[in-house]
Each structure stands twice: as C-alpha cells, then as structure tokens.
Amino acid sequence: MNTKLHAVTDTSGRPIQFFITAGQVSDYTGAAALLSSLPNAEWLLADRGYDADWFREALIDMGITPCIPGRKSRSKTIKYDKRRYKRRNRIERMFGRLKDWRRISTRYDRCPKVFLSAIALAATIIFWL
DSSP, rough: OOOEEEEEETTTSEEEEEEEEEETHHHHHHHHHHHOOSSSOOOOOGGGGGGHHHHHHHHHHHEEEEEEOOTTTTTSSOOOOHHGGGHHHHHHHHHHHHHTTTHHTTOSSHHHHHHHHHHHHHHHHHEEE
C-alpha cells in the first residue's frame, strides 16, 4: 500500500494544501486536483513529474509563470529559470519536516482519510512553527 502526497506551499515552504493519490497514479491527477485552488502567485515551482503542456497552459491562463523542467523524453527542450528552480528545496524541506512525524513517515494508518488527517494535523503545527 503506497500513496503520493501532492502539496502546495507558500514562499517560505509552509504547507497550504494537500492532495493524496494512490502510488501508481500519475502526478497529473494531483496537478489537476490542486489547480483550481492554487493561491495567487507569480511563479509555480514543480518537479519534472508535473511537466505537461495542458498544465503549463492552465497556469499561464491563471497568470502564474511555470518553473518546471521538461521531462527527459520531450522532443523539444523546455526553458525554465534554473536559479529560481533551486528554491524548490523549500518544498523538499517541508516534506522532510512532515516525515519527522513518525506516524506519517511509517504510515501507520491504512485508511487514506485517516492518513490525510494525520498529515493535516502535522502540517498545521509545521505551518505555525
């Protein structure tokens, strides 16, 4: 039993929103679920898993500039701001802070709803610390 956690953070790396999917599901599912509830921002930093033309176009329509490197299998290379992309470590640090919670890192909960509620509780504390 595995899951993927899709998260939206602010510029400080504090968690704002979460969406959980099954482990074998594509990242596009999480991107589509979180797209409508994205906060107002100038840039969106994401990893290669979220590289899709429809996602980039939707972000541009919302007035958000995507900073997403292209997948290696793309025929055309995608230009992105590499200096700005290095700030994505804030997101990875947020996931590291979540994994400090033993209940989340070992996934004690079998039910996805209970697991997501444990993540929400940990994220609330992380947000204010």
